[in-house]
Amino acid sequence: MTDRIDKMDARILNILQRDASLGVKEIAAEIGLSVSPTFERIKRLRKDGYIERYVVLVNREKLGKHLLVICTVTLKQQSLETLKNFEEAVNQFSEVLEIMCIAGNHDYLLKIAVKDVKDYHLFVMKHLSGIPNVANVNSSFVLKEIKKETALEVKI
Structure with missing residues (x-):
């Protein structure tokens, strides 16, 4: 894996994070390189793991997922096997958008999107409570998303 990226690579990464649908030709024009070296840089960035995948961000509200829940989970035991089984x-569960193993008072933080409180209650009762070793589930309902960003600014 390449240990370093240069300013041109950083520009490519920032452009792709802003709009991954851009073609190599458009990216090349924006950074001032020809198509072939731009293509090779993107290919290398992907091969070296700087680009993990390309995605489309959808509007969850338009898809009927009006409730966003931040849920912390505490397990009864924290052995390697129980952590792996929980994960x-x-x-x-398709409702779970993100899973993070965390340090502190809880073991996991989950980001969950559902239709409403009733659906979330069903999700907890049907899915989360059925997982062995779950000791405690705490839920916080998102009232308003202030900043919603996926891009990590790349600076060199």
Whole structure:
């Protein structure tokens, strides 16, 4: 893996984070390189793991997912096996957008999108409470998203 990227690579990464639908020709024009070296840089950035994947961000509200929940989960035990089992189980639920193993008073933080409070209650009762070793589930309902960003600014 390449240890370093240069300013041109950083510009490419920032452009792709802003709009991954841009073609190589458009990116090349924006950074002032020809198409072939731009293509090779993008290919290398992907091969070296700087670009993990390309995605489309959808509007969850338009898809009927009006409630965003931040949920913390505490397990009864924290053995390697119980952590792995929990992660595998919760990873199967489409409602769960993000899973983070955290340090502190809780073991996991989950970001969950559902239709409404009733659907969230059903999700907790049907899915989360059914996972072995779950001791406690705390839920916070998002009232307003102030900043919603996926791009990580790349500076060199």
